[in-house]
Amino acid sequence: MIEVLKKVQLLSGLSEKQLRKLEEISILKQYTKGKIIFNPSQKAEGFYILLKGKIKIYKTKKGKEQILRIFSSPVFFGEAASFTGENFPVWAETLEDSKILFISRKQFLELMREDPEIAIKLLTIMSKRLIYLTNLIESLSLKDALSKVSFYILKKVEETNNNEIEFRTNIVAMQLGLTKETVSRVLSKLKLMEVIKKDGNKVKILNKKALSELSE
Template identity: 30%
Template structure:
């Protein structure tokens, strides 16, 4: 467990004694695909570090559709901002595959964390990244049309584009898998997207950006 904690960006500058104290409030949990890690509105008591698999974070809209905010992958931490700011989980986290998570109970650790400037700095950095991600999601969902969403997503996530399944990307973009397939078909035919060699001609693709 100590070796795992040392790899967590949030804790990388902490002493072994401090990590041993944190370790007492940690447990490794395994979840099957589609299991819920936490629901939107639940009390934010736990931090989660993805050890294996992938987590989908989403909000449920008034029409019961999902607005996907982010996919968390290995070595990414979930919910640190909610935990340290003391508000309920703002979205639902669901296992997008079979996953293994490090679950950290922060009830007894919050004072320790908040008195450590290194951890506070990492939290601020994480908050800035999450705000930028939310701005991107809102812009994509509220402003851009389907084609522009697809182009912008590929330009910003060219590596991830080849690792995610098509229905996952479609869900993230709030379009149907059929629409996504139709949108990228001309790019494949024109050699802009090379699925075989996993390459994208970003300069040419950027010409299609609105």
């Protein structure tokens, strides 16, 4: 397991000894697809490391669901609530069978006091998450459906360095704060404009320039 822990950005600078200590103080849980890891009625006593699998972090209101992030292993999550010690502000749910490590706040604080560089590394990661949310707010509140979808595809292409990306209408809709119907219609438009091509659950970019103009 130590090999997996090393791959988590936050923990990459830790010594073998520290990692072994971390392994000791952590609790391993297995989840099948579609299971809730935590929800807003729970108090956060620590945070989680996703060793294997995929999860979604989301908010709900009157049955409506807004996905904030989708994380693939290895990555950690639940840290914000962990530090304030309040309830989780969001839901976390597995999208695939997953292996997840739980680490208590108290123990992790100790680790940070021993090695302040971890705290500084964590600050950098949380800064990135703040900026991510800032950009999410921009695209949720200032863009129209066509821009949102175009921007989404473009960002995915850049992230994965591949101009063919996975695209599930339903999931994308929830990330963009739209309905599946709207996303489907926008996608048809983009196909008609010959900006993209769709093949099963894959989307291929045909005209990147046009796409980036649409996403402004």
